[in-house]
Structure formats: structure tokens, C-alpha cells
Amino acid sequence: MIVPMLIAFFAYGDRLATGTSLAAIIVIAIFAAGMQGGIYGNVDIEIGLILSVPAIVGVAFGTALQQRIPEKAVSVIFAILLIGVAFYMVAF
Amino acid sequence: MDIAIAGLICAIGGIVAGLIGVGGGIIFVPAMTIVLSKGQVEAESTSLLMIVLVSMVGAWRQRGYGNVRLKDAAVIGLLSPVGVLVGVVVANEVSERVLRIGFALLALYMAWRLLRRVFSDSATVPPSNTVAPDAPGP
Numbered sequence: 001m002i003v004p005m006l007i008a009f010f011a012y013g014d015r016l017a018t019g020t021s022l023a024a025i026i027v028i029a030i031f032a033a034g035m036q037g038g039i040y041g042n043v044d045i046e047i048g049l050i051l052s053v054p055a056i057v058g059v060a061f062g063t064a065l066q067q068r069i070p071e072k073a074v075s076v077i078f079a080i081l082l083i084g085v086a087f088y089m090v091a092f
Numbered sequence: 093m094d095i096a097i098a099g100l101i102c103a104i105g106g107i108v109a110g111l112i113g114v115g116g117g118i119i120f121v122p123a124m125t126i127v128l129s130k131g132q133v134e135a136e137s138t139s140l141l142m143i144v145l146v147s148m149v150g151a152w153r154q155r156g157y158g159n160v161r162l163k164d165a166a167v168i169g170l171l172s173p174v175g176v177l178v179g180v181v182v183a184n185e186v187s188e189r190v191l192r193i194g195f196a197l198l199a200l201y202m203a204w205r206l207l208r209r210v211f212s213d214s215a216t217v218p219p220s221n222t223v224a225p226d227a228p229g230p
Binding site: 002003004005006007008009015016017018019020021022023024025026027028029030031032033035042043044045047048049050051052053054055056057058059060061062063064065066067072074075076077078079080082083085086087089090 | 095098099100102103104105106107108109110111112113114115116120123124128130133134136137138139140141142143144145146147148149150151153154155157159160161162164165166168169170172173176192193195196197199200202203204205206207209210
């Protein structure tokens, strides 16, 4: 919800919104991990680190790809997602 | 073999995360529950570890492209626990049906704002020169 809010209500450009969102998610994920009882009990650190390798390659590729597609594409993707979420919320 | 499939799905999750600025947990979690038969709680907790690492790299890359406002990101991040608390209180006070309809309306309103911006910008015609350059003077 961060990206569409920044674009729709705070006049952010699409790329600026996604970049700022990723930076905010660092903090949010650390909080969430803390609230969930910490990294200790439930986290499979080995699997997490192994799967993080392709995920990190993916995010580097995704951010690079984003610089090469029309900026408005992110807004269109989010508009479709939001309409889907709205439908899901009411229908199910 | 399963770990390779899960890794491939997580690579796709990473691409989505970078492309649209989300954590990617919505893809990482099913990669672990469905492919690796992890429990929901363990998968969600493990995905948080992944999201921290993925968002760090993603934000670092986007910072390089000039697409991060660090101060705003810090404010959003630090306010998020407040948002969670407000959400919990509201969720306890309001019936689930009302909550879902309210959220659906908010989602539709944001979708409309996004689309209006996309189409109003692309529909803008370049300013035409309505004043004839050789208009006769007084």
C-alpha cells in the first residue's frame, strides 16, 4: 500500500515511490521480525539465506528493468492490483 | 530439486519487488509453504529475513538511480507500528464485513487516482500557439 499511497496522495513519481517504499520496508520488516518474536524461534536461517540469493539477484534485475520501462507502467500495474484487491475483499 | 524450484520462484519474487517496490513476501511465503512444505508461521518469519535483505539491496540500487527519499522512508518505516496498532484497534471495533468494504473502497479510490494521473498526463496536448506571431499591433 505504500507505493500507491505515495503516488496518489503525495504526488510522488512512480520510480521515486517504489525506491522510497523499499527503503521504508527495511525498517518495517525489522519491526515485524521483532514483533513476531524475533529472528530466533521461527526463522529457518539456512533456507532464508539460500533463497535470499536468487531473490537479491531478482531485485537488482527488477530495479534495473524498472529504469527502462515507461514510468507510468508502475501506476497501471498498481491500479489493476488495487481493483483486484477491492473485488477480492467484497466477493470473498 | 525443490530448493531449486523455490529459488526460481524467489528470483521472480525479487524481480517483482524491484519492479513495483514491494517486499516480495507475497511470493516468498508460498514458495516455502507449497514447494518446501514449511509451516505458515515459519515461512512468514523466514520471509521477513529475506525481505530485510532484499529491500536493503533494492533500496541501495534505487538510491543509486536517485529514486529514494531517505527521510520520508524513515518516517514511513517508523510510523508503521503506529499504523499496525490503529489497524488492530479498528479491526476489533468494526465488523469484518464493514472493514472489507471500507478497504475495497479505499483501494478503488486509489486505483482511480492512479489511473486519472496516468491518463491526464498522457492526454496533455502540447501548448498550441494561439497568438499569431504576426498579429497586427494597435
